[in-house]
Amino acid sequence: xxxxxxxxxxxxxxxxxxxxxxxxxxxxxNLVNTNVLWVVVPCPPPTPGARDRRRYANDLRxxxxxxxxxxxxxxxEGPVAVAxxxxxxxxxxxxxxxxxxxxxxxxxxxxxxPLVHLIEQSPRVSDAVAIPVTAFGFGNAVLREEEEGExxxxxxxxxxxxxxxxxxxxxxxxxxxxxxxxxxxxTLLFGLLNQAGHGVLDEDTEPGRICRTLCEDLNTVDPxxxxxxxxxxxxxxxxxxxxxxx
Numbered sequence: 001x002x003x004x005x006x007x008x009x010x011x012x013x014x015x016x017x018x019x020x021x022x023x024x025x026x027x028x029x030n031l032v033n034t035n036v037l038w039v040v041v042p043c044p045p046p047t048p049g050a051r052d053r054r055r056y057a058n059d060l061r062x063x064x065x066x067x068x069x070x071x072x073x074x075x076x077e078g079p080v081a082v083a084x085x086x087x088x089x090x091x092x093x094x095x096x097x098x099x100x101x102x103x104x105x106x107x108x109x110x111x112x113x114p115l116v117h118l119i120e121q122s123p124r125v126s127d128a129v130a131i132p133v134t135a136f137g138f139g140n141a142v143l144r145e146e147e148e149g150e151x152x153x154x155x156x157x158x159x160x161x162x163x164x165x166x167x168x169x170x171x172x173x174x175x176x177x178x179x180x181x182x183x184x185x186x187t188l189l190f191g192l193l194n195q196a197g198h199g200v201l202d203e204d205t206e207p208g209r210i211c212r213t214l215c216e217d218l219n220t221v222d223p224x225x226x227x228x229x230x231x232x233x234x235x236x237x238x239x240x241x242x243x244x245x246x
Contacts, residue, residue, distance in 0.1 A: 008020070009028070009066070028069075031070065032069075032070045032071075032073045032074045033076045034080065034191075035080060035081065035191040035195050036080065036083065036194070037082050038183075038187075039063050039066075039067050039082060039085065040085040040087050041056075041060060041084070041085070041111075042086075042087045044092075046091060046092055060112070060115065061114075063115065064114050067082070067118060068118060071118075078197065080126065080194065081125070081126055082119055082127075082129075083186065084116070084128065084228070085183060086130065086131070086133070088134060088135075088141075089133065090134035090136055090140065094138060095138045099132065108226045109228075125229065126193075126194055126230050127193075128227075128230060129186060129226060129227050130228060131183050131186070131225045131226075133180050133183055134178045134179070135175060136167070136170075136175050136176070136177075137176030137178055138178065140170050140173050140175060141167040141168065141169065142168050142169075142170050143167055143168075144165075144167070179223070179224050181221045181223075182218065182225055185223075186225065188214055189211060189218065190230075192207060192210060195207075
C-alpha cells in the first residue's frame, strides 16, 4: 500500500531544485505503478457560496489532471482499479439515511462528472466505483472558527479561492467512521484481483479463497458504493462468489 499527502507532488515546479525534482520523479513512479488508485474529493460546506463552488470545481480539475497523468505514466502492463472517494459527507447531511437519500447514483455520477468520463474512456482502468465516506461520523464535526484581526494568519498565496474550511472533531466525542470499511475492503479485493491478473480466480488457490472472503466481508458491511465499470458492476471479470453490492 502506498500513500502520498501531496507536498512533493503539489509543490514541485519546473524551476525547483534538482534534488526535489528527483524526489518528485521517484514518488511519481512509485505511485502510478500500483493496483488501486484513490481519487479523493471533499464535499463543499453547507450552503456553499460562489467561492466554495469554484473551489470544488477546481478540486475536480486538479484530481482529473493527476488521475490522467497517473494512467498515462503507468508502466505496468496490467490495468488499475480506481475509487472515486467523496469525503466529509457528514458536513452536508445529518445522518446516513439523509446522505443515502440525497446522494443518488445520478447525483454521485454528476458530482464526479469529468472523472467518471475519464475512467469510462480509459483502457487502463479495470474496475471503478464511487464511494461516499466520513471519517468523523455524522454530527461529530465542527467548523474551526476563523481568526480575525492582527493575529489572524494571512490567506495562503497559492490558494486562489482562499483557505479551505477546516473541520475538527467535536470535543468529547469519538470518531465513528461511516463507509470507510467499504472503501478498504473494496481496495484490498480489487488490488488483489489486479495483482493476480485478469479472469475469474480459481477458488482452490489461496488468492481465490482470500477474494471470496473479501467478497463476503464486503457484502456483510452493507456497502454503499456506485459501480462505474468492471467487477462488481456486473459483466467483465468477477471474483469468486461476488455479487452486486448495491
